Amino acid sequence: MSDLVADYAALEQILDKIAASDSTACDEETVTELAIRHEHTIRRVESIGNQRILEVSDRDAHRTAGCVTVTEFLQTKLRITHPKKRLDAVRSLEPMHAMTGEKLPPVCSNTARELAAGTIGPDHVHAVLDVMKKIPSAVGAEQRAFAEQTLAEFATTLTPKEITAAGVRILAHLDPDGQLTDDRDRARNRKLNLGCQDSQLMSKLTATLDPITRALFDVVLAKWAAPGMNNPDDELSPIGDGSDIDSNLLREAADRDHRSQSQRNHDALKALLDVAVNGGLLGGSHRGLPPQIIVSITDAQLREHAGVARTATGADLPISDVITLAADAQPHLAVFSDVTGEPLFFGRGRRLASQAQRLMAFAQYRGCSKDDCATPFAHTEMHHADWADGGLTDATDMAPACGRHNRAVGPEPHQWSTEKITDGPDKGRYGWRRNTDPPEKLRANHLHRIDELLHPHSPDTDEAPSPPVLDIEHQLVAERLPRAPRVDVVWSRHPIDYAA
Template sequence: MRSSACGGESEQVAEHLAGLAAAVDGLCTDDLTRLPDSDVLGALRGMEAALRSAAAVGHRLIVESVERGLPGKNGCASVNKLLIEVLRISAGDASRRVTAARKLGTWRTLSGEELPATLPATAAAQRDGDIGAEHAAAVREVVHKIPRATPTPEVETAERVLAELARRGTPEDVARAGQRLLAYLNPDGKLTDDKDRARRRGLRLGRQDSDLMTPVSGWLDPETRALLDPVLAKLARPGMNNPDAPQSPCGDAESASIDRNELGRAAARDTRTAAQRNHDALKQVLRGLLGSGALGNHRGLPVTTIITMRLDQLEHATGVVTTASGGAVPIKDALRMAERSHPVLALFDHNGRPLHLGRVKRLASADQRLALIAAEGGCSRPGCDAPATMTAVHHVHDWRKGGNTDIDELTLGCDACHALIHDGPGGWQTGIAPDGTAFAGRTQWTPPPHIDPQKRPKVNHRHHPGELLDRARRTAMEHNEIHVRRRGRVRGTPHSGGKTGDGEEP
């Protein structure tokens, strides 16, 4: 009987594989030149969804190979080696596939009981064809960086949020949003010739990690190095500009105002490495440059560090605040920076600043831009992570068509996204989310049909990771409630209510 069943399963799998091969053969020979433009785009979407779902089948086959001990039976030291020999793929590709299967596949205990996938929401999204291998890898990388002290429900909720983001965005979107989500989960940060030299020059700032530290790498050309060396020689001397010893001298070591004896004592106390002294010297240079006003204005505001914090953060002095350039700063560091600054806007409300200009002026005021930086954080187009410093103020309703220059009709948009707003084919449209919707009053962007045939308006959560986390928490609670209610029905116990949190029958 078992033999017959196994034979039937083998025939069914073989039939499905034959059908898959026939479908691919047919698509390879079909005349695509006669397809309308919309059908070409539809075929691209359909093909991609099928390939993504097929990857989930690959995970299942890898699980079967491991649990049956096929590597050992075929003289291979590991499943990676088996895949390399059987599929003729690279070691890197084999490693990526096995890693994905371990996190997204359904494994079983020795007794045959199925174990839930490590990343269940991500696995479901891939089975549905909504995300690909790169999306899943981006989710895995972010989840891997979540501090181990984070409670399990928080980790599960974060994974669900990332999977939802992956369904609607690119792998880069997931990675960028993941950094903000990590900051949200860990707010205190505890948890040879001239042409060659010109080609190689560059300075790269990596993404902030879970500790809010930023990796820096790159190459300086000879002139830049020559300009930097004397600056470090003066500002990075032992004892100078030491944040660990506030009483140590600050500024220029050669200044006549510096007490040489005090500098000597400060140097004796200085335990920083040369790298740390260079870092602190660079901070001093940047602080002085921004404070001098020499850089003038940028997009209508003075070139300075703009930090947005909520009132509760200010009162409790905990958490992480954001900068207009998209960075994150622990609240204690932000308050320390504020001690040396002249705040342009300490606190504002609807009545505190002139934010409504009507049709009197087309260009937004500095007050309006500051308010938008605090409210939106960056470009408002869904999926865009451009920080506020890279954006311009945009009228949600075109000013040329009667739109007002009022704060509730303005938004931030980076230059690339702003150019997407037009009435022609492929153009995006902007509007205000109506009352009664989840994000009433927020700027919503309606995509063109080739991106979303149903043209559903969306808001950007990239600069508001807490919104997605809260929504995922509510969804998780609703799922738990449904699970408890179903268990009660199976056991014959009554349960009050009879409806889910959103008013629909489970």
């Protein structure tokens, strides 16, 4: 055992001792001092943690923990909420290696020093880095270094919000006329982020648009977000751009329109996306599925008008929205039923899964089958469990996997193996395990099926939980089943060509 391993063991013992200690006998001044020292210590540990992460990255050591990428290691093993932000901090605060092998000083050496001393925290670091990213590329290295030094000094006394405000002044000083900002800076800072759904299933959209994108968006909003246009609360509201609508009808619709400008902007974007998705603008296929809203929902949810449905792209839809979509759709495939006539078995006659097989896999898995992977189904590939060993392109021999995990399957010790689970609540699905000796237990992915896991804990029912998805092959070929199979209905707003 190395000295470093022994030191971490000793640190854990000290933490256990501190956690069990009682500060009741300490006076107020001592208690205050302990709280300050505690926060300084946490910040110093954060700095040391950055060094550990850099070592894992440099050595590709994340593979020994069963992770394909460093980001996956941070997210699943270290349980870091924002792994990309943490990696940005590591790259900026730690000495990196040049292509020739020598060590380079940290990009933000002053900020790194203050974090290591415990005088600033991670939020201060991210605020400094956000300002540094906005400095124009044309600014010289000396001025850039001075800006970083100044921000690091500010961070020891200012809050992260105040650092951002100070950064505005610094940026104005470095480029007072805005003449240094060029296309490189605009390209570097452009972004559009779609946030996670909240408890109301609403999502926040944030963006930094380049000038041309802004100008295009202005043109769209001028027509599609005009008063009276694309109003979901008005059945007589003109849909689209209104170019063929009688001016009197548009004026009457505008008089009935009580939405705010922000709400009209939202409804215009929704109408534009609807035209793109359902008007054929996205082509005929994306990873073997039609590029449309595809929803997997059980017949019980439809019958009871209760629950939340999952789309192929990973979004949750309330049952009311599903009913609205179903009014314009047709159920294309009932999966996990022994009455379907879809061609689900192709043997080795074809390498790629059919559209019907992909729809079945979506209803069964809803996303990547690798445990702890949050990739939704629309961004996965169909993984053949044993194609290299003579496997078949059959629904029972495939499972969805995102690109990085699909490529992680192989015979090497750092790679993964997949195998069908034959019993328990995950029977019929494929599980994953690392190539270790002795072999690990097969693990299925439950992230995309939280509703099934929560069902046994529901206070509203005394019945036994619905059976998990059964082995597809058994459901398709068995002469009869001990109980009625679960039926998942896959909906899409346009007919699906199963021959594709």
